[in-house]
Amino acid sequence: MNRYLHLPDAQLMMSLREGDNTAFTEIYNRYWKKLLAIAYHHSGDKTIAEEIVQEVFIGLWNRRQELYIDHVAAYLATAVRLAVFKQYAREKRRAEIKAAVTDPVLSSWDEEKIYSRFQQQYIQGIVEQLPEKCRLVFRLSREEGLSIPEIAQKLGIAEKTAEAHLTKALRELRVKLNRPYLWAAILLDIFHR
Numbered sequence: 001m002n003r004y005l006h007l008p009d010a011q012l013m014m015s016l017r018e019g020d021n022t023a024f025t026e027i028y029n030r031y032w033k034k035l036l037a038i039a040y041h042h043s044g045d046k047t048i049a050e051e052i053v054q055e056v057f058i059g060l061w062n063r064r065q066e067l068y069i070d071h072v073a074a075y076l077a078t079a080v081r082l083a084v085f086k087q088y089a090r091e092k093r094r095a096e097i098k099a100a101v102t103d104p105v106l107s108s109w110d111e112e113k114i115y116s117r118f119q120q121q122y123i124q125g126i127v128e129q130l131p132e133k134c135r136l137v138f139r140l141s142r143e144e145g146l147s148i149p150e151i152a153q154k155l156g157i158a159e160k161t162a163e164a165h166l167t168k169a170l171r172e173l174r175v176k177l178n179r180p181y182l183w184a185a186i187l188l189d190i191f192h193r
Contacts, residue, residue, distance in 0.1 A: 002022075002026070004022055004023060004025075004026040005026065007023075007026070009027070009030075009069075009071070009072040009073070010070065012026055012027050012072070013027075013067070013068075013069050013072060016060075016064045017064055017065055017067070019064070019065075024060075024061055024064070027060070027072060028057055031072070031073060031076050032053060032057070034073070034077070035053045035056065035076055035077065035080045036049055036050065036053050038077055038080045038081065039052040039053055039080050039083070039084055042080075042081060042084040042085075043084050043087065048084075048087060052080055052083045052084055052087060053080065055083055056076060056079045056080050056083055059079065060076070060079075122176075123173060126172060126173055126176050127139070127169070127173075129172075130168075130169050130172060133155075133157075133165050134165045134166075134168050134169040134172075135169070136155065136165075137151055137155070137162050137165035137166050137169065138165075138166060138169035138170075140154065140155075141166050148162050148163050148166065151166075
């Protein structure tokens with residue numbers, strides 16, 4: 001006959017703290033049905049209730065050496081209730097995230113925003129690699145909105161020279177932005193932040 005069958009919970013817990021598998025099995029056999037009923041009562045889902053009870057017992061085993069429990073039944077019932085509420089919180093959060101992600105307006109807006117931000121940074125990187133005069137003419141033209149004659153006057157250069165610098169900058173941007181690996185670069189840049 002199983003000597004653990006008649007041991008009080010306190011003695012089972014002392015044996016469990018020492019790593020006794022049979023003590024753990026006895027605690028499991030004594031309480032799993034009650035815990036399943038509590039979990040099912042609070043969750044209304046048999047599968048979730050079974051998972052919660054399993055998680056509680058796994059937690060009991062994993063923390064066996066640090067737990068000092070006087071009333072095993074009360075401890076386990078409370079652990080199940082807390083696990084159910086944590087499950088509710090997780091499910092609520094998942095639903096919120098899913099709603100945000102599956103909203104087509106938000107999703108497309110986020111993708112556009114990410115792509116736009118990357119493209120701006122990518123363009124800035126290309127512009128930084130341009131020769132100094134090309135970079136200066138490009139910034140005056142695109143960032144400050146100056147015309148070719150205004151740029152030429154401001155820099156004290158001929159209009160044809162200003163136009164040539166801007167043409168060179170735009171050609172460099174067009175060549176680098178039309179590369180087929182641009183999406184791969186975008187994704188790598190996003191995921192490495």
